[in-house]
Amino acid sequence: MSFFKFPYLFVESFFYLTYCYMNRxxxxxxxxxxxxxxxxxxxxxxxxxxxSPSYKKGMAPVKITKVKAIxxxxxxxxxxxxxxxxxxxxxxxxGCATFRQRAHAVVSAIDDxxxxxxxxxxxxxxxxxxxxxxxxxxxxxxxxxxNALSGLxxxxxxxxxxxxxxxxxxxxxxxxxxxxDCYAHAGAGTIEKTVENVQRYMDxxxxxxxxxxxxxxxxxxxxxxxxxxxxxxxxxxxxxxxxLYLKKVPELFAEVRKTCGEDIELLHDIHxxxxxxxxxxxxxxxxxxxxxxxxxxFSPENNGYFKILRNHTTVPIAMGELYNNPHEWTDLxxxxxxxxxxxxxxxxGGITPAIKVARLGEWFNVKTAWHGPGDVSPVGHxxxxxxxxxxxxxxxxxxxxxxxxxxxxxxxxxxxxxxYMHVNExxxxxxxxxxxxxxxxxxxxxxxxxWTQLRKNDGTPVRP
Ligand code: MG
Numbered sequence: 001m002s003f004f005k006f007p008y009l010f011v012e013s014f015f016y017l018t019y020c021y022m023n024r025x026x027x028x029x030x031x032x033x034x035x036x037x038x039x040x041x042x043x044x045x046x047x048x049x050x051x052s053p054s055y056k057k058g059m060a061p062v063k064i065t066k067v068k069a070i071x072x073x074x075x076x077x078x079x080x081x082x083x084x085x086x087x088x089x090x091x092x093x094x095g096c097a098t099f100r101q102r103a104h105a106v107v108s109a110i111d112d113x114x115x116x117x118x119x120x121x122x123x124x125x126x127x128x129x130x131x132x133x134x135x136x137x138x139x140x141x142x143x144x145x146x147n148a149l150s151g152l153x154x155x156x157x158x159x160x161x162x163x164x165x166x167x168x169x170x171x172x173x174x175x176x177x178x179x180x181d182c183y184a185h186a187g188a189g190t191i192e193k194t195v196e197n198v199q200r201y202m203d204x205x206x207x208x209x210x211x212x213x214x215x216x217x218x219x220x221x222x223x224x225x226x227x228x229x230x231x232x233x234x235x236x237x238x239x240x241x242x243x244l245y246l247k248k249v250p251e252l253f254a255e256v257r258k259t260c261g262e263d264i265e266l267l268h269d270i271h272x273x274x275x276x277x278x279x280x281x282x283x284x285x286x287x288x289x290x291x292x293x294x295x296x297x298f299s300p301e302n303n304g305y306f307k308i309l310r311n312h313t314t315v316p317i318a319m320g321e322l323y324n325n326p327h328e329w330t331d332l333x334x335x336x337x338x339x340x341x342x343x344x345x346x347x348x349g350g351i352t353p354a355i356k357v358a359r360l361g362e363w364f365n366v367k368t369a370w371h372g373p374g375d376v377s378p379v380g381h382x383x384x385x386x387x388x389x390x391x392x393x394x395x396x397x398x399x400x401x402x403x404x405x406x407x408x409x410x411x412x413x414x415x416x417x418x419x420y421m422h423v424n425e426x427x428x429x430x431x432x433x434x435x436x437x438x439x440x441x442x443x444x445x446x447x448x449x450x451w452t453q454l455r456k457n458d459g460t461p462v463r464p
Contacts, residue, residue: 062163063087064118067152069110070094071103072438074405078103078447079377081433082110082151084159086123091162093123094433095154096346096380099147101449109148113137118152124163126156130352141324146349153350154383154429161428168383168429172355172390179420180388182399183267183292187212191252195259202264205418208292208396210267213245213252227459237453240462242274246282253289265292267396272296272322272464273454276305284313292396293318293340293369299463300328306337318342318395321371322464326353333364340395344371346380351387358391367395378402378413382429385414385421397421409437 066085073079078100084093099106117136121129130153134140161168169175184206186197191213198209215238225239249268256266268291270279279297286294293316298305300322309317318340320329326348332338341361345354358368368391370384381400388394399421402413412431414421424430454462 062091062123062159064121064123067110067115067118067155069097069107069151070433070435070438071107071443072409072441073443074409074441075374075403076444077375078443079375080106080110080147080151081377081379081438082114082148082155083433083435084118084123084152084155086159091159093155093158093162093428094379094431095151095156095158095350095429096377096383097147097151098346098375098377098380099143100375101447101452102144103443103447105144106147106151107443109144110151114148114152123156123159126153126160126352129153129156130349134349143324143347146324147346150346150348150350150380153352154346154379157351157383158379158428165427167423167425167427168351168386169389169423172387175389176392177389177394179417179422180385180394180397181207182397182416182419182421183208183210183265184399184419185210185212187214189214191248191255194252195256198256198260198264201419202260206264206399207419208265208267210269210295211252211256212269213248225455225457225459227455227457230459232459233455234450234453236450237455238450239457240273240454241457242278246274246278249282250285250289253286253291257289262290266290267292267295267318269295270297272299272302273462276302276308280305280309280312283309283315287313287315291315295319295340295342295369296321301463303332306332307335310337316340318369321347324348326357329357330360333361333366336364336366338366340367340369342369342371344376345383345387346376347371351383354387355391358387358393362391362393365393367393369395370397372398372400374400376400378406378410379429379431379433381421382412382414382423382431385423386429388421389423409434409441 063086064084065087068083070081070083080097080103082095082097097106097110117133133149133152137145157168161171164171184201186194186201186209188194188197194211194213198211201209227233276298283294283297295318297309297317316339319332319338320342321344324347329341341357343354343357348354372381372384384397388397399416407413410431410433412424412426414423452464456462
């Protein structure tokens with residue numbers, strides 16, 4: 001990250017430093033007046049009461065003037081960013097609202113609903129805006145509305161940081177670690193290739209690697225299924241051979257441990273796609289290879305199996321990227337049935353709810369492992385990282401690689417070094433959006449995402 005590479009960031013930083021200096025002068029001056037009044041003849045509470053309007057006077061209210069979606073599809077991955085414009089010239093915020101599978105619906109939720117809802121509101125009141133926006137549709141939650149709300153929420157935190165002249169992690173309490181420790185993905189179609197990938201990531205400095213054999217559910221291990229022979233389902237539907245998957249994963253762990261040693265932390269994502277008892281039996285087999293965690297053992301419909309899982313193994317468990325509502329974690333946390341909360345931050349509505357879930361986890365020794373796949377915008381990855389830096393009960397972060405094109409569209413994106421993610425020190429989330437370039441990659445009119453369309457050999461649909 002360099003000011004020379006992104007000269008406008010230098011200009012922007014200068015603007016904010018000047019802005020903050022002026023505000024600080026006003027604040028000190030006004031606090032001085034309030035303090036004098038307090039000493040002259042009143043008690044401490046009235047001094048505080050006078051300091052508050054002084055602060056208001058020092059920080060003139062800034063209103064939201066527009067909320068709009070910036071959809072973009074570089075590398076054929078639909079990304080949606082929310083831009084919040086304000087009554088202060090040049091002051092805007094960006095937040096991630098990416099929901100690749102229903103991108104156009106999220107754009108509509110932002111442009112057709114949140115825009116009207118937000119105009120005229122005070123940008124400083126993030127909690128108030130979140131709470132009122134959350135119930136503004138009466139029926140709430142769900143990925144479309146939550147992602148739109150997340151984009152708004154993250155953008156307001158971005159603006160808050162810019163107004164304060166601080167990176168967002170500072171607003172959350174400052175750093176409790178120097179950078180964000182990440183895991184890499186070492187999936188491949190064969191055990192040998194996966195082992196090679198693990199070694200490559202170890203050479204790059206990663207301390208944590210997730211190992212997968214083929215795609216989730218090891219689709220690459222499966223042969224031509226009977227349902228396709230019978231002409232059942234759709235031509236692009238995928239198949240999972242559950243037995244082959246359950247047999248191969250322990251073999252994969254054994255080989256990686258044998259070849260790569262004990263100094264690397266190993267993770268694996270079941271991705272919910274096998275029967276609960278099969279998942280439990282497989283996790284028990286993995287105990288001897290000391291997994292860092294096993295992720296998403298059950299689909300959300302099968303949460304009732306967590307107690308059985310916990311009673312049969314001490315392997316750490318990460319869960320929850322499919323949850324929409326922060327309340328879905330409360331029972332799993334308080335009963336200590338999971339070890340890592342696997343939140344997709346835009347899915348649950350942004351930084352505001354995520355930080356609450358994270359802080360709640362501290363009470364139950366549940367750590368964070370925010371979801372960070374390629375279909376989260378760099379703004380969203382920055383939001384993940386700012387929370388990661390600030391909270392005490394950080395666990396691990398999913399790493400991400402940004403192409404040159406993504407870095408051009410999103411200047412200031414986080415950088416990876418030796419398996420750590422770093423954010424820049426620019427006020428706010430630190431990521432800007434080159435709108436002109438973003439718009440050169442429009443969303444496709446038709447959504448052809450069929451990754452969830454997985455079937456058993458006989459054609460039975462399988463839930464992720
Ligand atoms: Mg997962």
